Amino acid sequence: MSGPSTPARPTMSDVAAAAGVSLKTVSRVVNAEGYVSTDTVAAVKAAIEQLGFRRNDAARQLRQGTAATIGLIFEDQSDPFYSTLARAVEDVALAHGSLLLIASSNGDPAHSQTIVDAFTSRGVDGLIVAPAAGTEPGLLQREAAAGRAIVFVDRPVPGVDADTVLADNVGGAAAATAHLVANGHRRIAFFGDDPGVFTATERLAGYSRALREAGLEPDDRLVRLAAPTADGLDDVIGGVLDQTDPPTALITGNNRWSIRMLRHLKAHASRAPLAFVGFDDFELADVLDPAVTVVAQAPAEMGRIAAELLFRRVGGAEEPIECIRIPPRLIVRGSGELPGPALA
Amino acid sequence: MSGPSTPARPTMSDVAAAAGVSLKTVSRVVNAEGYVSTDTVAAVKAAIEQLGFRRNDAARQLRQGTAATIGLIFEDQSDPFYSTLARAVEDVALAHGSLLLIASSNGDPAHSQTIVDAFTSRGVDGLIVAPAAGTEPGLLQREAAAGRAIVFVDRPVPGVDADTVLADNVGGAAAATAHLVANGHRRIAFFGDDPGVFTATERLAGYSRALREAGLEPDDRLVRLAAPTADGLDDVIGGVLDQTDPPTALITGNNRWSIRMLRHLKAHASRAPLAFVGFDDFELADVLDPAVTVVAQAPAEMGRIAAELLFRRVGGAEEPIECIRIPPRLIVRGSGELPGPALA
DNA sequence: ATGAAAGCGCTAACAT
DNA sequence: ATGTTAGCGCTTTCAT
Numbered sequence: 172m173s174g175p176s177t178p179a180r181p182t183m184s185d186v187a188a189a190a191g192v193s194l195k196t197v198s199r200v201v202n203a204e205g206y207v208s209t210d211t212v213a214a215v216k217a218a219i220e221q222l223g224f225r226r227n228d229a230a231r232q233l234r235q236g237t238a239a240t241i242g243l244i245f246e247d248q249s250d251p252f253y254s255t256l257a258r259a260v261e262d263v264a265l266a267h268g269s270l271l272l273i274a275s276s277n278g279d280p281a282h283s284q285t286i287v288d289a290f291t292s293r294g295v296d297g298l299i300v301a302p303a304a305g306t307e308p309g310l311l312q313r314e315a316a317a318g319r320a321i322v323f324v325d326r327p328v329p330g331v332d333a334d335t336v337l338a339d340n341v342g343g344a345a346a347a348t349a350h351l352v353a354n355g356h357r358r359i360a361f362f363g364d365d366p367g368v369f370t371a372t373e374r375l376a377g378y379s380r381a382l383r384e385a386g387l388e389p390d391d392r393l394v395r396l397a398a399p400t401a402d403g404l405d406d407v408i409g410g411v412l413d414q415t416d417p418p419t420a421l422i423t424g425n426n427r428w429s430i431r432m433l434r435h436l437k438a439h440a441s442r443a444p445l446a447f448v449g450f451d452d453f454e455l456a457d458v459l460d461p462a463v464t465v466v467a468q469a470p471a472e473m474g475r476i477a478a479e480l481l482f483r484r485v486g487g488a489e490e491p492i493e494c495i496r497i498p499p500r501l502i503v504r505g506s507g508e509l510p511g512p513a514l515a
Numbered sequence: 516m517s518g519p520s521t522p523a524r525p526t527m528s529d530v531a532a533a534a535g536v537s538l539k540t541v542s543r544v545v546n547a548e549g550y551v552s553t554d555t556v557a558a559v560k561a562a563i564e565q566l567g568f569r570r571n572d573a574a575r576q577l578r579q580g581t582a583a584t585i586g587l588i589f590e591d592q593s594d595p596f597y598s599t600l601a602r603a604v605e606d607v608a609l610a611h612g613s614l615l616l617i618a619s620s621n622g623d624p625a626h627s628q629t630i631v632d633a634f635t636s637r638g639v640d641g642l643i644v645a646p647a648a649g650t651e652p653g654l655l656q657r658e659a660a661a662g663r664a665i666v667f668v669d670r671p672v673p674g675v676d677a678d679t680v681l682a683d684n685v686g687g688a689a690a691a692t693a694h695l696v697a698n699g700h701r702r703i704a705f706f707g708d709d710p711g712v713f714t715a716t717e718r719l720a721g722y723s724r725a726l727r728e729a730g731l732e733p734d735d736r737l738v739r740l741a742a743p744t745a746d747g748l749d750d751v752i753g754g755v756l757d758q759t760d761p762p763t764a765l766i767t768g769n770n771r772w773s774i775r776m777l778r779h780l781k782a783h784a785s786r787a788p789l790a791f792v793g794f795d796d797f798e799l800a801d802v803l804d805p806a807v808t809v810v811a812q813a814p815a816e817m818g819r820i821a822a823e824l825l826f827r828r829v830g831g832a833e834e835p836i837e838c839i840r841i842p843p844r845l846i847v848r849g850s851g852e853l854p855g856p857a858l859a
Numbered sequence: 860a861t862g863a864a865a866g867c868g869c870t871a872a873c874a875t
Numbered sequence: 876a877t878g879t880t881a882g883c884g885c886t887t888t889c890a891t
Binding site for chain 1: 524567569570571572573574576577582584591592593595598599601602605609614615616617618619632633634635636637638657661774777778781797798799801802803804
């Protein structure tokens with residue numbers, strides 16, 4: 172007699188009793204298996220409606236072994252790059268009748284592992300993971316080997332046999348760099364994420380390659396790799412931009428860095444303007460003055476492709492592992508076209 | 516003999532057999548129930564490790580009736596307002612050992628209903644919902660009455676007995692309007708979401724109230740309500756801003772509208788500058804020139820509070836239904852302080 | 860401290 | 876077209 176008595180949820184037996192049929196017939200109707208007479212279907216549906224029956228998917232999952240659910244793991248689900256990607260995954264999942272579990276790893280491999288465990292305990296049919304830097308292959312490879320569908324996005328985990336969808340980071344960063352060179356710049360700075368982060372390293376490599384291809388000497392004094400959320404970045408940036416023989420252009424290695432940089436540049440507006448190309452597009456890049464030239468990734472496309480790969484595997488496809496590179500696209504908006512000394 | 520033979524996932528019986536104990540003892544160890552000798556614990560843990568056992572939560576859920584999962588339903592999980600809110604919910608859920616199912620309603624009440632069904636079939640312990648405009652109370656009230664924990668955020672559903680976390684939309688919009696009046700503006704335009712959207716109507720009411728309190732006559736020619744994603748908004752906006760006796764200031768009713776407006780203003784820069792206050796903060800508002808004055812909501816706080824309310828209910832709390840209003844905060848950045856005619 | 864048996868609500872397999 | 880039976884892997888209950 173304590174609390175408001177919550178009416179117990181009706182089960183298929185309750186519906187069966189109400190409709191005067193057997194349990195299995197209710198199951199047939201609920202799952203639209205067919206081979207049930209029109210009258211019976213109507214009677215069962217009426218009983219379902221009247222009792223407010225909803226199938227208990229835990230029981231279904233226990234029996235069938237499928238959760239109709241996939242798990243997403245990102246560093247931070249509120250990062251616009253990942254939330255856009257997640258949305259695209261959701262649309263594909265919906266078409267496959269699947270739901271989405273989402274969790275943020277905070278870039279912590281240990282926590283990431285906890286999430287993988289929690290997801291697999293729940294029997295997710297597959298995982299789409301942007302792995303945290305430093306993720307060991309062990310657990311994931313075990314899952315992959317046990318037949319769990321896994322697709323990596325944005326970053327791979329070497330040692331895990333799983334499909335992977337990556338941006339062409341080297342090519343994109345090289346294109347950004349070449350673009351600045353073509354606009355007359357010779358001293359181009361690069362600000363990227365922590366060197367442990369796969370994309371940061373690849374993008375730095377693309378930058379260096381393009382410099383060399385342009386006959387320019389990479390200069391350590393123009394490169395800084397640090398988490399864009401770190402403290403003291405104003406000093407880090409200032410140390411590069413205010414040195415003797417300073418850069419006349421710069422590249423930021425991801426959207427967090429672009430935004431951090433724009434904030435810095437606004438706070439230090441007395442400095443001579445620098446040409447600026449960001450890796451990854453971001454909202455309002457086109458509205459700023461000058462509008463920000465970017466190498467746009469295609470997060471929605473990456474999400475869609477990753478999800479399609481995943482559901483192919485969930486469906487039992489045995490094709491060889493794929494690694495798909497999505498080419499980024501240079502979007503010229505103004506900030507990257509300020510002429511450098513060689514054109515001045 | 517088709518495909519790579521996927522090793523069957525080990526169960527508790529397998530672990531029990533390997534460790535030479537009974538099924539129940541394994542269960543005790545896995546769930547840290549205690550009353551197991553140190554040696555036995557060690558033996559069981561070794562077997563778990565060796566076999567790579569993970570508890571099957573579908574079976575657990577079937578028996579216990581709890582999924583350790585909550586469901587989130589938003590219009591669009593990639594909207595920064597909602598993705599920030601979702602992230603805050605996630606942090607609270609994590610502390611309660613719960614995972615997050617997320618789905619986007621696209622503002623469609625029918626699809627929203629499908630999602631609620633899918634979530635409840637899966638036995639979620641609770642729902643956090645930003646309901647689509649036009650949501651009927653029926654299904655949700657049935658769930659609430661059946662004891663499912665529900666918390667509404669951003670918008671209520673009248674007729675459903677559930678806790679609700681809302682912004683003080685009227686107060687916030689009134690503050691934005693009063694701020695512009697105090698800066699000398701007399702003709703202030705308002706661009707908000709569709710009139711079916713709860714927040715749009717409340718914010719419009721706050722705007723009108725503040726005008727009247729300032730002794731100003733609300734003027735229909737200065738107000739437009741439309742989805743910020745609609746086509747042809749440039750004409751809608753132009754129709755207001757380019758009329759005879761045009762406004763000298765404007766308010767946008769949500770972050771999507773703010774961004775839409777900034778894009779329009781940039782494309783029509785020849786027009787005399789208008790004072791501008793946005794409802795809801797957005798990234799880079801501080802970096803634009805002029806920086807955009809906003810009435811900032813607190814999506815993370817709203818998410819945290821909603822989640823805390825939810826888990827209180829999941830835990831069985833029987834307190835009366837609460838409706839919490841979170842006061843927004845005016846952040847003065849420049850765009851809202853351009854002096855109007857009364858101060859010129 | 861440990862174990863045996865029953866059963867959660869559903870679907871698979873097999874009748875009829 | 877419909878029904879019966881067994882059992883998915885776990886937790887609950889009750890012994891010992």
